[in-house]
Amino acid sequence: MEDEARIHLIGIGGIGMSGIANLLLDLGYEVSGSDIKESDIVTDLQQKGAKVSIGHQASNIEGADEVVLSSAIPEDNPELVKAKKEGLPILKRAEMVGKLMSKQQGISISGTHGKTTTTAMAATVLEKNSLDSTILVGGKLDLISGSNAKLGTGDYFITEADESDGSLLFMDPKIGVVTNIEADHLDYYESCSEIIDTFSKFLNSLPSDGVGIVSLDDNEIRDMVDRVDTDLITYGLNNKAEIMAKDIELQEFGSKSVIYRYQDRLGELKLNVPGKHNLSNALAVIGIGLHIGLEFSKIAEALKDFTGVKRRFEKLGKYRGAVLVDDYAHHPTELEATLAAANNMDFERIIAVFQPHRYTRTKFLLEEFSLAFGDADEVIITDIYASGEEPIPGVKAEKIAELINQRVFQKAKFIAELDKVYDYLKDRIGAGDLVLTLGAGDVWKVGDRLASNRVETIVNSPEELTMEV
Structure with a gap:
């Protein structure tokens, strides 16, 4: 340029x-x-x-x-x-990121789920330790004045690596993270094995002095590591890995655990974001921090200050005593993890409002979506947020609700329009309820309107052709 x-x-x-x-x-x-x-x-x-x-x-x-x-x-x-x-x-997009990254040491965080939160956590650790890194994250981060990017003069450039179209291979990082691998973006990939091949190529493309950081809790990654020649740092909650969390205590909006590297006790970790999935994300960041020479105590201190990213278990407020939370979860595994974290909290009822994202994802993962709401007491399914896709004949959001109700009688309702969801909830929720809006589209507007107690109608967004999910 x-x-x-x-x-x-x-x-x-x-x-x-x-x-x-x-x-x-x-x-x-x-x-x-x-x-x-x-x-x-x-x-x-x-x-x-x-x-x-x-x-x-x-x-x-x-x-x-x-x-x-x-x-x-x-x-x-x-x-x-x-x-x-x-x-x-x-x-x-990824080619331009690669160009921008070329003047610093790249840290690219990939995986089917958790990229944004893990990137934001890592950015927090680097910033809190005065490393003045360049940051490019897929969400707004209070740490950098509510922005999604910050130009730094330090050694590192930290960013997400998007697998949705294979473009993560255009990046040339020194450190590559893979959080997990699952079937997604099957409009681009022909099979899950092709997705695995892409992540394998990503790790094998790291330089000889680079390192891959991977979760051994993920079945696909465990099967893949034998095909990776790059040096690896492994982490996990449930499987023996180099970096592990033990004595895990889940709390309402966070967790406590003890971190080990091999058999060595590094110290305690306190997080202020909920769920085991966020603890797993933090282990990846600990791997990054240790590899670049930070002391564990400095990493843990920074992670304690991390309170999340916009649209990642974001507390919107309350309505008639009900707590309103919004999350970007749009894949079945993300939904399960988010609802599991919510279920660990002290609510009498969890109401999940899910807006399916893209016709292709709904088509390929319909059965998995119908199984993802086990920790919700009530489920509301809205119309599909197309994100620029043309409708696929026969692919309808109502089918998710129908499949849920085949397992649990009248647990799910299909309410197409966000305005109608608001109308349904406003007189039915109260103290003891958690209303959790879920999806990568504009379902957050329901919780936002409830939190603001506004009377105007919700204006549905034009389909976001630039949605990068």
Whole structure:
């Protein structure tokens, strides 16, 4: 990239793309972009100096020297078509991240679940230890002024590595984390074995002085490690690993445990985020910290200060005594982990409001979704949030509710519209209830409206073509 280049980002309002835009602006590049709608993210970028157009049209790329596109942008996007016609360099999001990473030592965090939280935890540890790292995370983090990106001058560049289209292989990190591997994004991959191959290639692409950090609690990772030639640091809760948590005590919004490295007791770990899944994420971060030379006590002290990322078990407030929490969980395993954490809390009733995300995911994982709500007392299923996908004939959210009710009579209800969900809940919830909105779309608006006790209707978002999930 030329220092004075103008870089155009198609889908600039997405959480990952906007982070790249923030870093490019901080580096002094001229940044333009487009998105399908106004948003707080777009407004923040405009105030920072980016030229953002609402709507996609060929004229938006005039004067651009390079084009970066979100994985959600279709081939017939008019800006992409124009860029190809003019012979402009076109980079995938991960390719641009790879370029930005090249001047520092990269730490890339991958896996089917937990990427954002693990990245945010690691960023917290590095920041609290004054390492001034560059940070690129798929959520807003209070630690960096509520942003999703921060340009640092230290040795490290920490970011998520997205497997959804295989583009994590464009990155060139020195440390690579794989939190877990499961079937997802089956609109891109033909099988789970192909997904495993991608993660295996990711770890094997690390440099000779690099290291992979992997969870041995994951069946697929345990089966994969024999195919990995890179040096590995392993961690786990349930299987013997290099870094382990023992004497685990789960609490309402956190946990306590004792951390060991092999047989050596490192010390106690206190977390202020709930669930075993977050403890597992923390073990990966401990692996990162120890590898780069931090003392365990400094890592644990920083992790104690971590209170989460926006839309990851985020407490929205209360309504008539009911506690309102929102979470980004959109895969069956994520739903199970989030509900298991909620079930460890002292609530009389857990009401899960789930908005399925994408027709393809709903089609391929329908049975798994129907089994994911064992820890909920009541389940509300809304319409599918398409995220730019065309509807698939016969794929309907109602089917999830029907399958749940085949196992537990009248446990689930299908309520298509978010407004109607609000109407249903507002007179039925109270003290002792936890209302948990779940999904990668805009289901959070239900809890937000309840928490604010507003009377206006919920405006459904235009389908977010830039959603990077």
